[in-house]
Amino acid sequence: MKTKYFDLIDQTFDFPQEEFALNNNELHFHGIDLMELINKYGAPLKFTYLPKISDNISRAKGWFADAIKEHNYQGSYNYCYCTKSSHFKHVLNEALKNNIHIETSSAFDIDIIENLKAQGKIDDNTYVISNGFKRDQYVQNIARLINNGHKNCITIIDNYEEINLLSEVINDTYNIGIRIASEEEPKFEFYTSRLGIGYKNIVPFYNREIKNNPKVSLKMLHFFINTGIKDNAYYWNELLKCMKVYVDLKKVCPSLDSLNIGGGFPIKNSLAFDYDYAYMVSEIINQIKQTCDEAGVEVPNIFTEFGSFTVGESGGAIYKVLYQKQQNDREKWNMINSSFITTLPDTWAINKRFVMLAVNGWNKEYERVLLGGLTCDSDDYYNSEQHMNAIYLPKFNKEKPLYIGFFNVGAYQETIGGFGGLQHCLIPTPKHILIDRDKDGQLMTSVFAEQQTSEELLSTLGYDFSINRALVKEETILDEALEVLTKS
The missing domain is CATH 2.40.37.10 (Lyase, Ornithine Decarboxylase; Chain A, domain 1)
Structure with missing residues (x-):
């Protein structure tokens, strides 16, 4: 038995x-x-087993290279690491060995970008995709990065006010993307993502705020699915809706040349885990190409934002x-x-x-x-x-x-x-x-x-740990004195 x-x-x-x-x-x-x-x-x-980070980046690049070749796809592929998954220096150092790009989520991320540039880990050719809802400090930091010459920063617009906020502090022209407020999976408690701009509002928003704005160039449409890239009807339906927006937008916006399919690959969570990454990549590339060919528009360059997939395993x-x-x-x-x-x-x-x-x-x-x-x-x-x-x-x-x-x-x-x-x-x-x-x-x-240590935790809580050390020292002196008296 x-x-x-x-x-x-x-x-x-x-x-x-x-x-x-x-x-x-x-x-x-x-x-x-x-x-x-x-x-x-x-x-x-x-x-943290660092070689696994490079291994997963290499695997993903290989799947996209194979799919691009298989479907004779004319766009390029760019691998981005979203830092929110793990901001640690050792993670970024390992990931950046693989000629990748960066996606940011908050103001302090830009400070990390500037630190990496100062070390020569990245340069002005590295794409910085600035995502997320942008409070004042985030806007200021993005502007500083762009004003200091980082032209490959693409700021993803999350709401209608962000272009005006950015234009006030960026000295020259700059590139943007627009995030689609995708519909959430049916089991969610709400219908539409709180992030981004609704499908039906994107082309009118472009015509109203961007088309005749000399400072702004729209380069990217950002498509993010919270549940990640999965082979189910929900994902494929949302991708096709995204592509319809891309085609409509491309017809009125010649500068648009990139599609960001954020959302991420799943990682292994059981010994029974089974996911055909190569098939999914091939089918995504195929769907994008078919839609663009049928509409008579050029295919976009593809960006992905893999966070958990990069560092999780x-x-x-x-x-x-x-x-x-x-x-x-x-x-x-x-x-x-x-x-x-x-x-x-x-x-x-x-x-x-x-x-x-x-x-x-x-x-x-x-x-x-x-x-x-x-x-x-x-x-x-x-x-x-x-x-x-x-x-x-x-x-x-x-x-x-x-x-x-x-x-x-x-x-x-x-x-x-x-x-x-x-x-x-x-x-x-x-x-x-x-x-x-x-x-x-x-x-x-x-x-x-x-x-x-307890000292680190108590210090964070506002306690004076030197009091504890003094008490310990006093008790030690008393114990030693008592020992001498006992012996005498």
């Missing part, structure tokens, strides 16, 4: 997989010995199971030495699921469990996997620590959770490790950030 944890995984999925393999009943991720990482750095632990989180609580005859709680709310907030906020596997103990029998975090909040738990509606892990043994890993968690978790700031119930941010490979393919690891 097959009752081992390995048997469960092996008979449920194709295993091993490209990034996961087993060695001596312990999990390896992209050739990384995770138990060796734990023994060296401890747990809880977060890590590079990240991992490892926890130790501290204790098992039998709360009733059916529910066993494995308590981890961290918190899901603070370290994987997507699991708590939007019921996000990630690839979750035991790191060790694959030769043990498995059991059904729930996973609980350390905070006193009843919502700090993770209790189901999409493929089986339950969690199965090797049986807990307090004498032999069990470690579990969550994978493909590299996008959004730190920014949502507040990296380096306050955490729920003051559970500290775990140690974060960067993993890379040298020119010979050998693994290199370094500590990006140590686990948060």
